[in-house]
Each structure stands twice: as structure tokens, then as C-alpha cells.
Amino acid sequence: DAGITQSPRHKVTETGTPVTLRCHQTENHRYMYWYRQDPGHGLRLIHYSYGVKDTDKGEVSDGYSVSRSKTEDFLLTLESATSSQTSVYFCAIDGASGTPDTQYFGPGTRLTVL
Amino acid sequence: AQRVTQPEKLLSVFKGAPVELKCNYSYSGSPELFWYVQYSRQRLQLLLRHISRESIKGFTADLNKGETSFHLKKPFAQEEDSAMYYCALSGQSTRLGGGADGLTFGKGTHLIIQP
Numbered sequence: 001d002a003g004i005t006q007s008p009r010h011k012v013t014e015t016g017t018p019v020t021l022r023c024h025q026t027e028n029h030r031y032m033y034w035y036r037q038d039p040g041h042g043l044r045l046i047h048y049s050y051g052v053k054d055t056d057k058g059e060v061s062d063g064y065s066v067s068r069s070k071t072e073d074f075l076l077t078l079e080s081a082t083s084s085q086t087s088v089y090f091c092a093i094d095g096a097s098g099t100p101d102t103q104y105f106g107p108g109t110r111l112t113v114l
Numbered sequence: 115a116q117r118v119t120q121p122e123k124l125l126s127v128f129k130g131a132p133v134e135l136k137c138n139y140s141y142s143g144s145p146e147l148f149w150y151v152q153y154s155r156q157r158l159q160l161l162l163r164h165i166s167r168e169s170i171k172g173f174t175a176d177l178n179k180g181e182t183s184f185h186l187k188k189p190f191a192q193e194e195d196s197a198m199y200y201c202a203l204s205g206q207s208t209r210l211g212g213g214a215d216g217l218t219f220g221k222g223t224h225l226i227i228q229p
Contacts, residue, residue, distance in 0.1 A: 033216055042200055043158075045216040058216055090158065102148070103217060105158040
């Protein structure tokens with residue numbers, strides 16, 4: 001499973017509450033990604049990181065921020081959660097050098113915003 | 115802009131029948147195409163990437179640049195093939211030094227294999 005873990009695995013929170021999801025990798029890979037998965041939309045890229053302190057926005061970045069202070073951890077923060085952010089969130093890392101665009105996924109975090 | 119289209123939300127076939135999951139893409143450069151599979155409530159797993167031309171679990175996919183398609187095929191479906199299948203595209207990085215800017219996914223096809 002490519003050494004990727006996510007925490008928490010499940011979370012229920014209330015509208016307006018800040019939420020932070022954590023992705024941890026043991027592979028020492030450079031690229032990390034956050035996606036959200038919604039029925040009828042597939043997976044959509046939220047933010048990604050191409051190194052420590054280097055991040056960029058994806059397709060659906062509004063309402064989300066990220067941080068990467070060390071190679072192994074990539075944090076996704078919802079500053080003020082809304083019901084539209086109820087989703088399953090997947091973290092991914094890139095493949096080994098030579099296959100940077102092949103991605104391996106974490107187990108997901110199911111977030112419910114009431 | 116890059117786009118991936120999977121026209122079938124749901125595909126139901128009988129065990130032993132051939133399976134074809136369609137994927138079309140829109141991209142101006144030379145894309146990398148992938149198929150990912152997600153079994154019930156599990157993480158996504160890489161099934162195929164076009165550049166490796168492998169056959170995994172009996173599935174194959176051929177990139178057709180003329181038709182901008184990357185359909186997934188299997189000659190004889192098995193019950194354990196029931197899952198969500200996602201086609202994905204990786205475009206060329208906009209950054210110096212290359213790397214991967216993230217995948218663009220289709221909306222997925224739910225494949226059900228009936229006994």
C-alpha cells in the first residue's frame with residue numbers, strides 16, 4: 001500500500017468548525033496530492049505539493065489550504081467547514097523516480113459536515 | 115484544458131462475457147493515461163498505465179490517439195471484477211524540471227458482474 005496513511009479515517013464535524021486532515025508517507029517521495037471523491041464527480045484535485053513548503057492549487061481549491069513542513073507529512077485544512085465539503089478525501093503520492101505521474105493512494109478519510 | 119470522459123456510469127454484464135469500459139480524453143499534448151480500480155470502500159489501486167502496455171488481471175487498454183480513446187477491455191469477466199473504474203490523464207507539467215501536476219479523472223464507471 002505504498003506506505004501512505006491518513007488520519008483520521010472518519011470525522012463528523014459541524015459547519016463553521018476548522019478541520020485538519022493528515023497524510024503521512026514513509027516513501028520519501030517528493031510529490032503529494034489531495035483529492036476529494038464525490039458521487040457523479042469522480043476524483044478532483046484540491047491541492048498538491050512538489051516539495052517541502054512548495055504547494056500549488058488544483059481544480060477545487062476554494063475553502064481549503066495545505067501545508068508541508070516536512071517530506072513525510074501533507075496537511076489539508078478546512079478553515080471553516082461547510083456542508084458542501086462533506087466528501088471522501090484521498091491523499092496520493094507519486095511513483096518512484098522515472099514514473100512521477102503514476103500515483104498511489106491512501107485509504108481515504110470520510111468527512112461529514114453537519 | 116484537459117478532460118476525461120467516461121460515458122457509462124453503470125455497466126452490468128454477466129460472468130464470462132466480454133467487458134469494455136470506455137474512456138475518451140481531450141488534451142492538446144501527449145498525455146499519459148491510466149486506469150485505476152476501486153473495490154468497495156477501499157483505496158484506489160493502479161490497474162494499468164498505457165506506457166507500460168501490461169496486462170493486469172486480464173485487463174488491457176490501448177491508447178488510440180486518432181480517436182483520443184483509452185478503452186479498458188477484458189475478454190471474460192469474473193465476479194471479482196465488480197468495482198468502480200476510473201480513467202485518468204496526466205498532462206505535461208507546467209513547471210521547469212517537470213514532475214506531475216496531478217491527475218485528471220473521469221467520473222468513473224461502476225462495473226457489476228452478474229453471476
